[in-house]
Structure formats: structure tokens, C-alpha cells
Amino acid sequence: MLNDVxxxxxxxxxxxxxxxxxxxxxxEITLWVLLASFAKIGFHVYHKITIWVPESCLLISIGLIVGxxxxxxxxxxxxxxxxxxxFLYMLPLIVLESGYFMPTxxxxxxxxxxxxxxxxxxxWNSIGIGISLFAICQIPAFGVQDxxxxxxxxFSAIISAVDxxxxxxxxxxxxxxxxxxxxxxxxxxxxxxxxxxxxNMFSFVAEMPVVEPVDVFIGVAxxxxxxxxxxxxxxxxxxxxxxxxxxxxxxxxxEPLFVFMYSYLAYLVAELFAISSIMAIxxxxxxxxxxxxxxxxxxxxxxxxxxxxxxxxISETLIFFFLGVVTITTDHEWNWGYILFTLLFxxxxxxxxxxVLTQIINPFRTIPFNMKDxxxxxxxxxxxxxxxxxxxTLPDTIGRKQLFVTATIAxxxxxxxxxxxxIRPLIEFINVRRTNRNLETINVEIHCRLMEHTMAGIEDLCxxxxxxxxxxxxxxxxNRILRKILIRDGRAESSIVALYKKLELQxxxxxxxxxxxxxxxxxxxxxxAADLRNIHDILSKNxxxxxxxxxxxxxxxxxxxxxxxxxxxxxxxxxxxxxxxxRSFQSSVSYLAQFICIIxxxxxxxxxHDHETLSEVAYPSxxxxxxxxxRSSSSKAMIPLHRLGTLEEVPSTDVLNEESxxxxxxxxxxxxxxxxxxxxxxxxxYSLFDDNNSEL
Amino acid sequence: xYNYRYYCKNLHKYIHxxxxxxxxVSQEQIKNLYQRFQQLSGNHEKISRDDLERIPxxxxxxxxxxxxxxxxxKRNQHQNDVGSLDExxxxxxxxxxxxFRPVNSTATEEEKAIVRKQKLRxxxxxxxxxxxxxxxxxxxxxxxxxxxxxxxxxxxxxxxxIADAAMLEVASTNVPHMAPDDFYEGITFEHFxxxxxxxxxxxxxxxxxxxxxxxxxxxxxxxx
Numbered sequence: 002m003l004n005d006v007x008x009x010x011x012x013x014x015x016x017x018x019x020x021x022x023x024x025x026x027x028x029e030i031t032l033w034v035l036l037a038s039f040a041k042i043g044f045h046v047y048h049k050i051t052i053w054v055p056e057s058c059l060l061i062s063i064g065l066i067v068g069x070x071x072x073x074x075x076x077x078x079x080x081x082x083x084x085x086x087x088f089l090y091m092l093p094l095i096v097l098e099s100g101y102f103m104p105t106x107x108x109x110x111x112x113x114x115x116x117x118x119x120x121x122x123x124x125w126n127s128i129g130i131g132i133s134l135f136a137i138c139q140i141p142a143f144g145v146q147d148x149x150x151x152x153x154x155x156f157s158a159i160i161s162a163v164d165x166x167x168x169x170x171x172x173x174x175x176x177x178x179x180x181x182x183x184x185x186x187x188x189x190x191x192x193x194x195x196x197x198x199x200x201n202m203f204s205f206v207a208e209m210p211v212v213e214p215v216d217v218f219i220g221v222a223x224x225x226x227x228x229x230x231x232x233x234x235x236x237x238x239x240x241x242x243x244x245x246x247x248x249x250x251x252x253x254x255x256e257p258l259f260v261f262m263y264s265y266l267a268y269l270v271a272e273l274f275a276i277s278s279i280m281a282i283x284x285x286x287x288x289x290x291x292x293x294x295x296x297x298x299x300x301x302x303x304x305x306x307x308x309x310x311x312x313x314x315i316s317e318t319l320i321f322f323f324l325g326v327v328t329i330t331t332d333h334e335w336n337w338g339y340i341l342f343t344l345l346f347x348x349x350x351x352x353x354x355x356x357v358l359t360q361i362i363n364p365f366r367t368i369p370f371n372m373k374d375x376x377x378x379x380x381x382x383x384x385x386x387x388x389x390x391x392x393x394t395l396p397d398t399i400g401r402k403q404l405f406v407t408a409t410i411a412x413x414x415x416x417x418x419x420x421x422x423x424i425r426p427l428i429e430f431i432n433v434r435r436t437n438r439n440l441e442t443i444n445v446e447i448h449c450r451l452m453e454h455t456m457a458g459i460e461d462l463c464x465x466x467x468x469x470x471x472x473x474x475x476x477x478x479x480n481r482i483l484r485k486i487l488i489r490d491g492r493a494e495s496s497i498v499a500l501y502k503k504l505e506l507q508x509x510x511x512x513x514x515x516x517x518x519x520x521x522x523x524x525x526x527x528x529x530a531a532d533l534r535n536i537h538d539i540l541s542k543n544x545x546x547x548x549x550x551x552x553x554x555x556x557x558x559x560x561x562x563x564x565x566x567x568x569x570x571x572x573x574x575x576x577x578x579x580x581x582x583x584r585s586f587q588s589s590v591s592y593l594a595q596f597i598c599i600i601x602x603x604x605x606x607x608x609x610h611d612h613e614t615l616s617e618v619a620y621p622s623x624x625x626x627x628x629x630x631x632r633s634s635s636s637k638a639m640i641p642l643h644r645l646g647t648l649e650e651v652p653s654t655d656v657l658n659e660e661s662x663x664x665x666x667x668x669x670x671x672x673x674x675x676x677x678x679x680x681x682x683x684x685x686x687y688s689l690f691d692d693n694n695s696e697l
Numbered sequence: 698x699y700n701y702r703y704y705c706k707n708l709h710k711y712i713h714x715x716x717x718x719x720x721x722v723s724q725e726q727i728k729n730l731y732q733r734f735q736q737l738s739g740n741h742e743k744i745s746r747d748d749l750e751r752i753p754x755x756x757x758x759x760x761x762x763x764x765x766x767x768x769x770x771k772r773n774q775h776q777n778d779v780g781s782l783d784e785x786x787x788x789x790x791x792x793x794x795x796x797f798r799p800v801n802s803t804a805t806e807e808e809k810a811i812v813r814k815q816k817l818r819x820x821x822x823x824x825x826x827x828x829x830x831x832x833x834x835x836x837x838x839x840x841x842x843x844x845x846x847x848x849x850x851x852x853x854x855x856x857x858x859i860a861d862a863a864m865l866e867v868a869s870t871n872v873p874h875m876a877p878d879d880f881y882e883g884i885t886f887e888h889f890x891x892x893x894x895x896x897x898x899x900x901x902x903x904x905x906x907x908x909x910x911x912x913x914x915x916x917x918x919x920x921x
Contacts, residue, residue: 367903443863444892450844451760451820452901458764459797460904461754463733477757505862 036067037318052174055167055421057321057385061414064325072329087390091316093268095386096279098313099190100286101306107183109472114180115187117362118378120228122188122354123161123195129350131157134343143338148401155203156405159392160347160412162196164385165189166317167421171428172377178434181374185381193387194279198227200391201275231271231280238267238281239288243487246296250489256301257308260293292487320386327393328410334403343408344415347384355379373433380424383416384409730794734787743784744768759843763823768793772822779828797904809899814890816898821889831883834864867892 021028040063044051050059071077108115131154138145138153148156165185172182202220242263249256264285271281294302355378363369370378392409395402457473737752738744746765755761768785771778774792782789796819824832824840841860842853864884871888884892 367899368897443859444866445896447841447844447859447863448820448893449896449901451823451840452898454758454760454844455764455820455823456797456902456904458755458758458761459794461758462737462749462752462764463730463794463904473757 033322034315034319037322038315040322041314041318053422053425055170055417057167057317057417058421060318060321061325061328061417064322065328066325067322068326068329071326077330087320087394089269089272091320092387092390093265093278093282094309094312094316096190096193096282097264097286098309099186100283101290101309103186103190103283103287104183105287105291107179108187111180111183111187114184114362114366116191118184118188118355118358119191120195122358123192123199125354125358126161126347126350127154127158127196127199129157129354130160130343130346131155133346133350134339137338137342140338143336145336145339145401145404151203151206152399152401154206155200155395155399156408158196158199158203159388159395159405159409160343160384161192162384162387162391163189163192163382164387165381165383166385167417168381168383168424171425172381175425175428175433176435177377177428178374178436180368180370181377181433182436185378188378190283191280194228194231194277194283196387196391197279198224198277204396227276228280230274231277232284234271234276235267235281235284235286236288238263238270239285240487242285242289243292243296246293247487247489249297253298253301256297257305260289260305261308263289292483295488317386320389324386324389324410324413328414331406331410332403333407333410334401335407336404339404340408340411344412347412347416351382352379371434373431376431377428377433380420380427383420384413385417389413727791730791731787734790743786744790745784759846760823760840763840763843766826767819767823770822772828773819797902813898816902817890817893818886819902821886824884831885832889833883834860837864837884 037060040060041056043063044056044059131150134157135148135150135153137143138148169182169186169189172185202223206216206220242259245259245263246256249259264282267285268278268282271278293305297305355375359370359375359378388409392406395405399405453472734744737748739748746769749755749765749768750761755764758764766781767773768790769781769783771780771782773796774789785793796815821832824836826836826839838857838860841863842856845856845859867884867888871891
């Protein structure tokens with residue numbers, strides 16, 4: 002017994018132990034994510050690479066390299082691409098990002114076309130490819146006679162899922178016309194939903210020994226139930242989320258959580274009932290976005306956008322990365338005939354499909370697609386993540402599963418590399434219709450609204466029920482009912498006013514920018530105290546009202562960082578005070594200038610929210626892009642401020658007389674003040690925001 | 698429901714009117730418009746302003762006055778007249794409607810430019826109420842106020858400052874080097890074209906005159 006005790010006592014307290022199995026799973030996940038992220042950093046070291054080679058190609062290449070390394074040390078890659086992990090964790094994030102950043106106005110204007118291509122196009126592709134492959138299978142030379150029709154259809158459903166991530170980036174860079182962009186974008190999004198539905202249907206059918214016509218009918222009915230049910234769920238959850246955020250003013254820190262939780266919930270509940278979860282999450286995001294962004298604080302809004310972009314980016318990166326890895330480490334079954342024909346048919350059917358479908362839908366479009374657009378559409382049909390995952394989750398009962406996996410990987414690699422790399426020069430070569438992005442002026446906004454109202458009026462006059470009519474009705478419904486319920490401070494606001502306020506704000510910032518370098522204070526001999534008070538009243542009336550509204554986010558490229566702005570403002574304060582030289586009749590003006598600046602500074606914390614009509618001009622972007630709208634004219638927008646000119650000048654006095662007489666409104670006679678205030682616009686304004694957004 | 702014989706007699710004339718402006722329209726669509734015209738005019742030959750003002754659906758439109766005036770504006774009749782009419786017949790109705798036809802996809806670039814100009818001209822005429830060929834500040838203000846009047850909480854002051862801002866924008870885009878004593882008269886048609894250069898009008902200002910919805914046709918007149 003004594004020996005036992007001594008032996009026990011020899012086990013001292015360990016100084017250093019390792020317990021790998023306990024942390025293994027989270028540790029490996031973290032390492033993989035980091036590795037993929039390093040790869041992404043690496044690409045941007047050489048800026049030119051990402052222009053010519055899309056990121057997905059690079060990621061796959063890195064994945065291939067890592068896969069080769071792993072294969073040579075006989076390691077197994079993690080089982081990331083099991084059904085649950087992909088469909089429950091990775092896919093919702095990608096789809097949420099696409100749905101959240103979808104430009105709504107072009108989308109709703111082209112909604113018919115988008116759904117036409119997504120639904121009918123996918124059906125055309127999958128059935129076409131399936132039947133042709135089945136025909137090929139009958140040829141004994143290829144040795145694939147054991148694949149029956151159902152399995153072929155299943156495979157072709159997998160293959161027809163389009164994922165033009167790379168193409169969208171190119172389109173954005175080239176500023177391709179809005180219609181083409183939104184159709185490609187929308188098609189990609191909704192055809193994921195259609196593919197998943199088809200996949201489920203066909204895999205169910207593949208396991209049935211006999212297919213009867215009744216089953217076909219049931220299939221079609223199920224298709225509609227799944228699609229519409231998904232949408233209904235999405236809208237429901239979207240409204241609930243919007244309603245919840247109405248009450249979150251006291252718990253700002255967890256506001257972003259609601260957005261994520263409700264979207265994810267929509268996804269999961271839809272999965273529960275086996276209806277289209279992708280549709281659910283997309284419609285949830287679309288519905289929610291507009292109302293939530295008005296309710297939440299500006300920081301929460303930023304957080305939401307940042308986080309969505311981040312997780313979606315990670316998810317996508319990981320998928321492409323694993324595509325590369327798995328390509329090497331999987332057992333492949335190669336069959337020249339089947340795979341080559343798959344490639345051929347994928348191309349051919351897509352091209353044919355686009356051609357035929359465009360011919361049918363062009364008469365219904367106000368801007369028909371020309372041949373170049375069609376080429377862009379057809380060529381932009383890359384395959385990607387969803388095909389890959391679906392192939393991996395094929396049930397093992399399918400005899401030729403390995404062949405299918407190999408074929409899918411082959412098609413993905415081929416399309417991503419070949420088409421992804423060549424699409425950019427091709428698009429530029431054939432000179433697809435471009436769009437003009439710099440349309441953010443007040444005049445444009447006013448006239449767009451004018452046109453809409455005119456068209457709605459003409460339609461009413463003619464007794465037509467058409468697009469403008471519905472849009473009008475919806476906007477009225479929105480303003481009268483929905484906004485009151487879902488938004489905390491539900492006043493209806495015109496998009497023109499919103500744009501005006503936004504432009505005023507930017508204007509103010511530009512003035513501050515110039516103010517630090519070179520104070521230009523225009524003053525007049527007859528600058529009376531009464532005028533001062535008038536101007537004060539006008540400014541306060543217009544500005545303080547706006548202050549109460551919730552701060553919102555203008556777009557991913559214009560994110561004001563509070564602390565930085567504050568710092569700048571403090572510096573401005575100091576500069577203004579320092580550079581003002583006291584002169585007898587100008588001291589009042591200097592006070593006015595300071596006062597105005599202070600008001601503007603307060604104004605800066607109350608950015609106006611963007612009406613949906615504005616944010617839609619910005620395309621959702623996967624890379625950092627700074628849309629700099631032409632600002633050459635907006636600095637003139639703030640008229641009272643432009644009465645401030647140079648110290649030396651003595652402007653015409655009628656300017657201010659008119660001002661004070663008409664309570665300081667719209668003086669638009671351009672006099673000396675005009676020419677003075679025309680300073681070159683420093684783009685420093687945007688550099689404030691650049692630093693914050695360079696990662697986006 | 699409409700005077701079929703009268704209609705057929707003049708059908709070729711109607712088609713000619715619309716074709717003059719490089720639009721093509723089917724007989725079906727002209728018939729639809731004729732039916733609507735008859736309904737609005739109470740089976741008379743001419744429509745007066747009151748007829749149009751009685752349309753209930755237009756009540757909520759903030760710029761309904763301008764729209765109705767546009768129909769009676771002689772400048773929209775593709776002739777070089779100015780002034781306004783008291784009543785219009787079907788031909789004039791059709792002339793005004795022809796501004797909103799979508800452009801045929803087979804049209805040449807020239808034709809498209811002409812069409813665009815016509816649509817812009819229509820908008821310009823809506824602003825320029827005193828027919829002097831320029832949009833002055835007051836006219837612009839009126840339009841903006843009407844546009845914003847629907848939002849309820851907007852005061853006239855804000856609307857006016859917006860209009861002023863817009864005018865300044867036009868001025869600075871089109872006349873970048875104004876001398877200190879220059880006075881910007883107003884927006885001419887060329888300036889107007891310039892500021893709206895980037896917008897595509899084809900989708901925004903086109904209607905397809907498809908079949909009328911019989912329900913709305915019945916609702917076209919007030920029951921009183």
C-alpha cells in the first residue's frame with residue numbers, strides 16, 4: 002500500500018499539457034477561415050491580378066495547391082461540404098447578402114424578366130441538358146448506359162444553377178447597363194431557389210421506381226407552392242422584423258441581431274416546411290431593409306451592412322477554396338464522353354435558352370435586349386458554389402455519384418476559368434450598352450418624380466392599369482399604412498426632399514472643407530442684425546427639424562464615422578477661430594460664420610435617410626468602389642451659405658435685401674457672390690470616408 | 698358604345714396622325730383610345746376641361762392641373778401654335794397621347810433622338826406655363842411645390858429652396874462662367890435637355906395602350 006501512495010504522489014501537477022481533441026473542431030475551422038482570408042489579402046497585393054483574373058479563379062487555384070499539399074501528406078479535408086453545413090450555415094449567408102444589397106428599383110422594374118429567365122430559363126436548361134445527356138447515354142461507346150432518365154435530370158438540375166459572381170464584378174466595373182446587370186443578378190439569385198427545388202423534386206423522383214403523369218402534375222403544383230410559400234414566409238418575417246425594430250431605441254447594441262436572427266429564422270422555418278428557403282430569406286431581406294434602415298441607429302445600420310458583407314464574403318471564399326481542395330483529394334471517375342458532352346450541352350442549351358427566351362419576352366419590355374446584351378447574358382452563365390454543393394450532397398443510392406461529382410467539378414472549373422477570365426475583354430470589345438451613373442442631381446430627381454406622376458396621371462386618364470398605377474398605389478399604401486405601423490417616426494417623406502437634404506449636407510461639408518484653408522466670408526455693408534436673425538431663423542427651422550430624424554446610412558461608400566467627423570469638426574472650429582481677423586464690421590459676420598458652422602456640424606450628425614430611389618443607383622459591389630457623383634453643381638445648392646464669399650469683396654447688397662425681404666428664400670440672382678463661391682471642389686470630402694470603406 | 702361609322706371614316710386620319718411622329722400603333726390601340734375618349738366626353742365629339750377634371754382617379758395626383766392643361770395646350774399639337782384650346786377632339790387627344798408611345802425597336806438613332814426630344818418638349822411645356830420659351834424661377838417653384846404638396850409636412854419654404862437649388866444647378870451646369878452681374882433668366886430648352894441628358898426616357902415615359910380594363914372604364918365617370 003505504501004508503494005501505491007508513493008506512485009500516486011509521483012504524478013505531479015503538470016506544468017504543461019496539451020488537449021488537442023477538445024478544441025479540434027473550432028480550431029480547424031478558424032485556421033481554414035484564416036487561410037482563405039490570407040489568400041484574399043494576397044490577391045490584392047498585385048492590384049492588376051484582380052482586374053484580369055476573377056477572385057473565384059484565384060481562390061480555386063489556391064485551393065488546388067493546398068489540396069495537393071494535403072493529398073501528398075494523406076490528410077483528409079474537413080467534411081465541410083456535407084449537406085447540413087453548406088445548406089444551413091453557408092448558403093443562407095451568401096443569399097442574404099445578395100438579397101439585402103439588391104437594388105430594388107431596377108429589380109421591380111424588371112421583375113417580370115428576372116423571373117422569366119430564372120424560372121423558365123432554369124427549367125429549359127435542366128430539362129434540355131437532361132434529355133440530351135440521356136440521349137448520349139444510349140450510345141454504348143461511352144459506357145454510361147446505366148444512368149436512367151431521372152438521374153440525368155437530377156444531374157442536369159445541378160448543372161443549371163448559375164453563379165455569376167465573377168461576371169457581376171466585371172459588369173460593375175464596366176458600368177454595363179442597368180437592365181443587363183439586374184437581370185443577371187436577379188437570375189442568379191432566383192435560379193438558386195429554382196435549382197434547389199428542382200433538385201429536391203428530381204431526387205425524390207429518382208428514387209421512385211415508376212413515374213406517373215399524376216406525379217408530374219403534383220410536381221408542378223408543388224413547384225408553385227414552394228415558390229410562393231417561400232415568398233409569403235419571407236414577407237411575413239420581414240414585416241415582423243421591421244415592427245420589432247420600431248421598439249429598439251433603447252437597446253441599440255443588439256439591433257443588428259434582429260436583422261440576422263429574423264432572416265435566419267425565415268430560412269430555417271422555410272426549411273422546416275420544405276418550401277423554398279432561398280426565396281424566403283431574399284424576400285425577408287428585401288422587405289425588411291427599407292423599414293429597418295429607417296428605424297435603427299446609424300451605427301447599427303453600418304454594423305448590419307458590414308457584418309453581412311463579411312460573413313457572405315467568408316462563406317463564398319471558403320466554398321471556392323474547398324472546391325479547389327476537394328478537386329484534388331476526391332476520388333474521381335472520369336468519363337471523357339459524358340463530361341465533354343456535358344460541357345457542350347451546358348453551353349449550347351444556355352445560349353439557345355437565352356436566345357429563345359429573349360425573343361419571347363422582348364416585346365413585353367420597354368427596352369428590349371439587343372444581341373450584345375444577349376451575348377452578355379449567355380456568356381455570363383458561370384457555374385459555381387451551389388452546383389458544387391448539390392453535387393456533393395447527392396444521395397449515395399445513385400450509382401454514378403462519383404461521375405456526377407467529377408462532371409460538376411469539371412464544368413465549374415471550365416466555366417469559371419475560361420469564361421470568367423475572358424468575359425472582361427469580350428464585354429469591352431463588343432461594347433455592351435453602358436449606363437450613366439452620375440445622376441444624382443436635384444433636377445434629375447425632380448424630373449424623375451415628375452415623369453412618374455405624369456405617367457400615373459396619363460394612365461389614370463386612359464383607364465389603364467399598368468406599372469405606374471401599381472407603383473403609385475403601392476406608394477400610397479406604403480405611406481398611409483405601412484410606414485405608420487412599421488416605422489418609429491412615420492412621417493411620409495418625399496424622395497426629393499431627402500435628396501435635397503443629403504445634398505445640402507454634403508454641401509455643408511464641402512464648405513467646411515474649404516473653410517479651413519481659406520475662409521471666404523462674404524459680407525455686405527448692410528449686414529444688419531435683423532438679417533442675422535432672419536438667417537438664423539431660417540437655418541434653424543430647416544435644420545433642427547431634420548435633427549430629430551434617425552440617422553441613416555447612405556450607401557456603403559459614404560459611411561460617416563462619428564469620431565473622425567467630430568475630430569475634424571473640432572479642428573475646424575479652431576481653424577475658423579484662428580483665421581478670423583477681427584474687423585469692426587466683419588466681426589458680426591465672423592460670428593455668423595462660426596454660428597453657421599456650428600449648426601452645420603450638428604447637422605452632420607443627422608444624415609438623412611436614403612429613399613429607396615436613391616440607393617438603387619449604387620450597385621451592390623463585391624470590391625471597393627467609390628462612386629463619386631458629379632458634385633460640380635451641388636455646392637451651389639445651399640444658397641444662404643453662398644452669400645458667404647471673400648472678405649475682400651463687397652457684393653451687391655440686393656442679394657441680402659432680397660434675402661431678408663423674402664425671408665431669406667431662394668435668391669437665385671447670381672451676382673458677385675456667385676462667382677466667388679465657385680471654388681474647386683476638393684475631393685477631400687470623400688477621403689474622409691475612403692479610409693473607412695476601403696475594406697468593403 | 699361609340700360611333701363606329703364616324704370612327705371608321707376617320708381611322709386612316711388617326712393612324713396618319715400618330716404615324717407622323719414615327720410611332721406605329723395598331724388599330725386595336727386606336728380603338729381603345731377612341732372608346733376611352735367617347736367615355737370621357739360622354740359620347741360628344743369634344744372633351745372639355747371639366748370632363749377631364751371629373752376623373753376620380755386623378756384626384757390624388759399632385760400635378761393633375763398640369764397634366765390636364767397639357768392636353769389643352771396648343772404647343773403639344775406638333776404645330777407651331779401657342780395658347781390653349783377650350784376643347785379638344787379625338788385627333789388632338791391622339792396627338793397628345795402620341796407623346797407617350799414607346800419607340801419601336803427598329804427605329805434608327807435619329808428617330809430615337811427625335812422621339813426623345815418630343816418627350817422632353819412635353820415636359821418642358823408642362824413647366825413653361827406662360828409660353829415664353831424659358832422656365833423661370835417662379836414657374837419652377839410652382840412645379841416643385843405641387844410635387845411636394847402630397848407629402849403633407851413640407852412647408853412652402855423648403856419647397857422653394859429646393860426649387861432654387863435646382864435652378865442653381867442648372868445654371869452652373871449650363872453657364873459655368875457667369876460674370877458677376879449676369880442674371881440667369883431661366884432654363885431654356887437646350888439647358889433642359891442638357892440636365893436631363895443622362896436619363897433614359899424610353900422606359901420612363903411610355904405607355905402601351907393595351908386593352909382597357911372594363912372595370913376602370915365604368916369607374917371613369919363620377920356617378921353624380
